[in-house]
Amino acid sequence: MEKLFDNTEVAFALKSNSELDRAFYLFEMIKREPLVKIGTAVTKFAIKTHLPVEGIIRATVFDHFCGGVTEEDCMPTIDKMFSKNVHAVLDYSAEGKEVEEQFDLAMEKTLNTIKFGKEKESLPFAVFKPTGFGKFKLYQKITAGIYLDAHEMVEWKRVKERYNTVSKVAYEADIPLLIDAEETWMQTAADDLIEEMMKKYNTKKAIVFGTLQLYRWDRLDYLKKLHKRAKEQGFYVGMKLVRGAYMEKERERATKFGYKDPICIDKAATDKMYNDVLTYMIENIDDMAVFSGSHNEESSYLLMNLIEKHQLAKDDKRIWFGQLYGMSDHISYNLAKEGYNVAKYLPFGPVRDVMPYLIRRAEENTSVAGQTNRELELLKRERERRKI
Numbered sequence: 301m302e303k304l305f306d307n308t309e310v311a312f313a314l315k316s317n318s319e320l321d322r323a324f325y326l327f328e329m330i331k332r333e334p335l336v337k338i339g340t341a342v343t344k345f346a347i348k349t350h351l352p353v354e355g356i357i358r359a360t361v362f363d364h365f366c367g368g369v370t371e372e373d374c375m376p377t378i379d380k381m382f383s384k385n386v387h388a389v390l391d392y393s394a395e396g397k398e399v400e401e402q403f404d405l406a407m408e409k410t411l412n413t414i415k416f417g418k419e420k421e422s423l424p425f426a427v428f429k430p431t432g433f434g435k436f437k438l439y440q441k442i443t444a445g446i447y448l449d450a451h452e453m454v455e456w457k458r459v460k461e462r463y464n465t466v467s468k469v470a471y472e473a474d475i476p477l478l479i480d481a482e483e484t485w486m487q488t489a490a491d492d493l494i495e496e497m498m499k500k501y502n503t504k505k506a507i508v509f510g511t512l513q514l515y516r517w518d519r520l521d522y523l524k525k526l527h528k529r530a531k532e533q534g535f536y537v538g539m540k541l542v543r544g545a546y547m548e549k550e551r552e553r554a555t556k557f558g559y560k561d562p563i564c565i566d567k568a569a570t571d572k573m574y575n576d577v578l579t580y581m582i583e584n585i586d587d588m589a590v591f592s593g594s595h596n597e598e599s600s601y602l603l604m605n606l607i608e609k610h611q612l613a614k615d616d617k618r619i620w621f622g623q624l625y626g627m628s629d630h631i632s633y634n635l636a637k638e639g640y641n642v643a644k645y646l647p648f649g650p651v652r653d654v655m656p657y658l659i660r661r662a663e664e665n666t667s668v669a670g671q672t673n674r675e676l677e678l679l680k681r682e683r684e685r686r687k688i
C-alpha cells in the first residue's frame with residue numbers, strides 16, 4: 301500500500317521544473333561529505349576575509365533553505381505555502397553577533413512577527429533562540445552556577461526583560477511563541493527563564509513554548525517534573541520537540557572535560573526518547589501543547605496515530621507538525637493536505653549572518669544517518685513522474 305508521505309506530486313506541487321532541478325543538484329552536492337567540509341571551510345574563510353561570495357551562496361543554499369533577507373522578501377513564499385495549507389514560522393536566523401544592538405534587533409524581529417501573525421493566518425507562531433537575546437557566556441555562567449559580576453547582572457536583567465516583552469506581547473496577541481534550544485552547557489539558564497514565562501503567561505493555554513532536545517537522555521524526566529510543577533502552580537506546558545542539532549559538539553565537549561555525555565547512547569535511543577516524550581505529551585494533552593519539529597517519518601506517523609487513538613481532531617490547535625523550509629516537503633504537504641496543522645520554519649536574514657544556520661543544515665544533510673538520500677530519491681521520483 302502506498303504510504304501517505306510517498307506522494308511526490310503533492311510534496312512538490314509548488315516547485316517548478318527548474319526549482320526541482322536546483323534542489324536535486326544541491327542535495328547531490330551536499331551529500332558528499334568532503335565537499336561540504338571543503339565548502340564550509342572555504343565559505344568561512346571567504347566570509348571572514350570579505351570575499352564576494354554572497355551571490356553564489358544566494359543562488360544555491362540560501363535560496364533553497366531561506367525565504368529572503370527581509371520579512372517582506374518572504375511574503376510571496378509564505379502565501380504560496382499557505383495556498384496548500386502549510387503555515388510558516390518566520391525565523392530571523394542571524395547568528396554570532398554578541399552585542400546589545402543585535403539582541404534588541406532580534407527582539408524587534410520577533411515582535412514584528414507577532415504583529416504579522418495577528419494579521420495573517422499563515423503565520424501562527426513567533427520564534428527566537430536564547431542566544432539571539434543575550435550573550436552565550438551569561439547563560440553558560442548561570443547554568444554552571446557561577447555568580448555574575450555587577451555588569452553582567454545588568455546585562456542579564458536586560459535579557460530577562462526581552463523575554464518578558466515578547467512573551468507579554470505574544471500573550472496579548474494570542475500568538476504562541478516558540479523558544480529554541482541550544483547547547484546543554486547554556487540551556488538550563490534558558491529553561492528556567494522560559495519556565496518563569498510559562499508560569500506568567502500560560503495561565504489559560506500554552507503561549508510560551510520551550511524546546512526539548514530529545515537526543516538528551518534526561519529530557520523525559522525533566523518534562524515529567526515540569527508537568528508536576530505546572531499542575532501544582534496552575535500553568536500549561538508548551539513544548540517544541542526536536543532531536544537536536546549539536547550532537548558532535550556535545551560529545552566532543554563531554555570527552556574534553558570528562559563529564560558524562562548528555563546525549564543518548566545511539567540513534568535508536570534518541571528515537572525512543574522522541575517517541576516516548578511525544579506519547580507522554582499527547583496522553584497529557586489537556587495540560588499541554590506540542591509542536592513536533594521533525595523530519596522523521598516514523599515519528600510523524602506516530603503522532604498521526606496518537607491523534608487518532610485519543611480521538612483528537614486533526615487540526616486540534618494544541619498539536620502541530622513542524623519542518624524546516626527546504627526539507628521534507630513530502631511530510632509537510634501531505635500532512636497539510638490531510639488537514640493536520642503544519643508549519644515550516646522559514647529562516648531569513650542577511651546572507652552572511654545566516655551562514656551558521658546554513659552550515660548546520662549542510663552538515664545535518666551530509667551525515668550517513670541524515671536525510672539526503674531520501675530527499676534525492678523523492679526528487680528523482682518526481683522528476684521521472686514529470687518526465688524532466
Ligand SMILES: Cc1cc2nc3c(=O)[nH]c(=O)nc-3n(C[C@H](O)[C@H](O)[C@H](O)COP(=O)(O)OP(=O)(O)OC[C@H]3O[C@@H](n4cnc5c(N)ncnc54)[C@H](O)[C@@H]3O)c2cc1C
Pocket residue numbers: 479480481482511513515542543544545546547563564565566567568570592593594595596622623624645664669670671
Ligand atoms: C521545526 C524545527 C525546529 C527546530 N528547532 C531546533 C532547536 O530549537 N534546537 C535544536 O537543537 N535543533 C532544532 N531543530 C533541528 C533538529 O534538531 C534537527 O533537524 C533534527 O535533529 C533532525 O532530526 P529528525 O527528527 O528530523 O530525524 P532524524 O533524521 O531521524 O534524526 C537525526 C537526529 O538524530 C540524532 N542522532 C543521530 N545519530 C545519533 C546517534 N548516534 N546517537 C544519538 N542521537 C543521534 C541527532 O539529533 C540527529 O540530528 C529543529 C528542527 C525543526 C524541524
